[in-house]
Amino acid sequence: MDKVIMAKDLSLSYSNSETIINKVNFSVNSGSFVFITGASGSGKSTLLKSLFGGLKPKQGSLVVGGVELSNVSSSKLNFLRRHIGIVFQDYKLVKEWSIEKNIMLPLIINGYEKGVTQAQVDKLLKHVRLNHQAGKYPLELSGGEQQRVAMARALAHNPILILADEPTGNLDDYSSQLIWNLLEGANSQLKTTVIVVTHHIPRNMSVDYKHFHIEYGSIHEVN
Numbered sequence: 478m479d480k481v482i483m484a485k486d487l488s489l490s491y492s493n494s495e496t497i498i499n500k501v502n503f504s505v506n507s508g509s510f511v512f513i514t515g516a517s518g519s520g521k522s523t524l525l526k527s528l529f530g531g532l533k534p535k536q537g538s539l540v541v542g543g544v545e546l547s548n549v550s551s552s553k554l555n556f557l558r559r560h561i562g563i564v565f566q567d568y569k570l571v572k573e574w575s576i577e578k579n580i581m582l583p584l585i586i587n588g589y590e591k592g593v594t595q596a597q598v599d600k601l602l603k604h605v606r607l608n609h610q611a612g613k614y615p616l617e618l619s620g621g622e623q624q625r626v627a628m629a630r631a632l633a634h635n636p637i638l639i640l641a642d643e644p645t646g647n648l649d650d651y652s653s654q655l656i657w658n659l660l661e662g663a664n665s666q667l668k669t670t671v672i673v674v675t676h677h678i679p680r681n682m683s684v685d686y687k688h689f690h691i692e693y694g695s696i697h698e699v700n
């Protein structure tokens with residue numbers, strides 16, 4: 478089976494400070510659903526950051542979508558990022574843009590035709606139950622609503638890989654279930670590889686998943 482991610486003796490740290498992730502080895506098969514757990518400060522967001530090339534490996538090798546991230550040109554990295562959907566822990570919505578335009582962003586970058594773009598955005602707004610808010614700006618929304626916009630944006634261009642950092646962190650049970658349904662749907666119907674950082678793995682998952690736990694700089698699979 479194809480590997481979307483391969484880490485070999487991968488170490489991560491910020492500038493010259495302490496090692497956050499220490500010589501880990503793991504891989505993720507194409508089309509799998511992976512949960513990452515770990516205590517606050519254990520390095521979950523740091524690991525996700527490295528997976529989209531936001532933090533260069535300190536040591537070792539990290540290959541994502543066939544691209545070696547320890548030594549990557551900016552053009553290759555931009556190309557790779559077009560195929561990844563990301564939900565940041567702090568959302569990172571463009572506050573000067575309406576939520577509709579925020580969700581359009583990956584479609585514009587990928588050169589989608591206008592009609593297709595609008596149809597896709599309308600569909601996603603419905604899926605995250607925000608169709609009545611399309612013209613609002615991020616700061617006019619609640620935290621949980623912003624989180625749902627971030628999820629819609631991550632899914633917009635049907636990426637091959639979704640990286641989601643605590644995507645239900647601010648949501649009630651109903652909205653959390655919407656998000657899990659969207660991620661499970663992308664995984665089962667579009668074969669999207671999904672990597673989710675969370676503190677709570679839902680009990681009623683409808684797809685098979687793997688669970689990696691980060692502790693003391695190491696990663697191990699929980700069975």
Ligand SMILES: Nc1ncnc2c1ncn2[C@@H]1O[C@H](COP(=O)(O)OP(=O)(O)OP(=O)(O)O)[C@@H](O)[C@H]1O
Nearest residue numbers: 491494497515516517518519520521522523524566
């Ligand atoms: N930009 C940064 N510069 C320096 N150190 C950082 C930076 N971001 C995070 N760290 C440090 O890296 C360590 C891991 O942080 P990280 O954000 O990956 O944790 P986390 O597992 O995502 O935690 P949480 O569950 O609280 O989100 C922490 O000790 C943190 O202080």
Ligand SMILES: [Mg+2]
Nearest residue numbers: 521522566642
């Ligand atoms: Mg984090």
